[in-house]
Amino acid sequence: MRPRYRVVIDNDFSGDPDDLFQLAHHVLSGSVEIPFVIGSHLAPGDVFDPSSHQADNAAAAARRLLALMGRDIPVYAGSNTGLPDPETPIRNAAVDALIHEALRTDTELPLFVALGAGLTELASAVLLEPRIASRLTAIWIGGPEHRGLGLPFPLPDHLEYNLAIDIPAARVVFNESQISIWQVPRSTYRQALVSRAELERRVRPLGPLGEFLADAVDDLAARAEAGGLAIGETYCLGDQPLVLLTALHTAFEPDAASSHYDVIPTPLLSPDGWYRERADGRPMRVYTRLDTRLMFEDMFAKFALFQG
Template identity: 65%
Template sequence: MTARMRVIVDNDFSGDPDDLFQLAHHVLSPSVEIPFVIGSHLKFGDFFDPSETQAENAAAIARDLLTRLGSDITVLTGSNTALPAPSTPVASTEAADAIIAEAMREDTDLPLYIVLGAGMTELASAWLKEPRIGSRLTAIWIGGPEHEGIGTPLPVAGMVEYNLAIDIPSVQVVFNESDIPVWQVPRNAYRQALVSWAEIDHRLRPTGALGSFLADSLDRVRGYVEAAGRSMGETYCLGDSPLVLLTALQTAFEPGPASSDSVVIPTPIMNDEGWYEDNPDGRPLRVFTALDNRLMFEDMFHKFAAFDHAPRRESADRRDAE
């Protein structure tokens, strides 16, 4: 199958393992060409990785998964810190520079997406350094709170949405200053991306090495939570998987994420407290409100099973040698 788009993957792989599902699913989707993957930082002091080398850890985890998938996609390391201010990029990173280089390519007509399952540090830094990239890519972001009148708010007063809290200044750059087209999957939408533990146990774990590895990554989280005296119930949120749904699983004709519902609103101002302020003159922002979980997860489970059941190349080589 010929690739239909380029997709830069930027995620905090040393955190919640939903990003491992997203990366594996993207890599196994033949309509997507992935120029490189970025390992980015978490919110400082995160439960999963409280270290000061989160980006390096994220990159190492991504490389390990890609090795398991037999992929040679390049993994770049992002910044370990957020932007110091909305007007100031982080110190130069190979990741931000690579975004600029990919966006400015003249040798391909494939549309370019950057999919972000955490903060926007590298994208904001890249735009601050080279604003011309704004018209040459589309950003798809898992993050941000509910918009007023769109979706049911999470009933926790004053709680800044997690991915936004990673780097509020970077989101202020992209929302308030840049001309980057943004498709947003806010908290009320990505919380719909639920799978049950029964599905994990019966549709993922038995498939083979990849399925077991990914299922085990969720088991570790369940173990941490239960050791703290809490129950996770019967579901887990694979909240980064919409990044695959909205890119690789677009429609055949007039490509687009037609099976998921969205609205277009003026991009609001993101304030310092991590909330929106009305901006009637803001450029269009596409906000997803309902996700096609059937398509997203059925495709994921089938691709993972197909990978685990496929004969490995080394086995074929060994048979040829014999």
């Protein structure tokens, strides 16, 4: 299958294991070419990885999954901390690779940066090389609800997790850059639910990959319950829309046509992580409904074909 797009994957693989499902699904999607993967850091004080080397641990987790799948894709560790402020980038090999990829002239494949965590590396890259802003589209799983779009969140003053990872970086991307954004905010990525029974029936039996992924969810549940939180019968594969919105486009006039979005002026982000509407903001997509049938049936089918 000929690739339609390039997709750089940036995710916090040492935390919640939904990102491992997303990476495995993306790797098995022939319509995208993955030049490299970035392992990024979690929010400060995250209980899943309280170390000071979260990005390094994330990169190691991604390498383990790729080795299990027999795929040789470069993996870079991003910064282990967020930006100190919206003016100061943190340069590293992941940022340099992202700049290089965006400025390539030897390919006409459009470039997506698929972000399932914070925006640290993307923000650093555009601060260091503003020309990349017009040469990529950022798809971000993150940010709070927008007024009047989608379902409200039951705790309206609760800061969204992926935004909390690095608010200064998000402010660079939203407020200061001209990067095209496709956003999947909290009200939308919460739709990406599978039952744990589905995972036991349709993922675990699929050999080493299935066991690896199902065990990761069981480990999460055990740690949550040890801390007094029962996660119930479902699990949110909240990063899976990154596959839906890049790999599962229509055959003709390619786009993620089966999922619904609104186009709004990109708002400003305040220093404490809330939107401030601005009528002159550049247009951005805010996805409000996901084609979860296509997204999950494609995932289950690709996992089964890989095992077969």
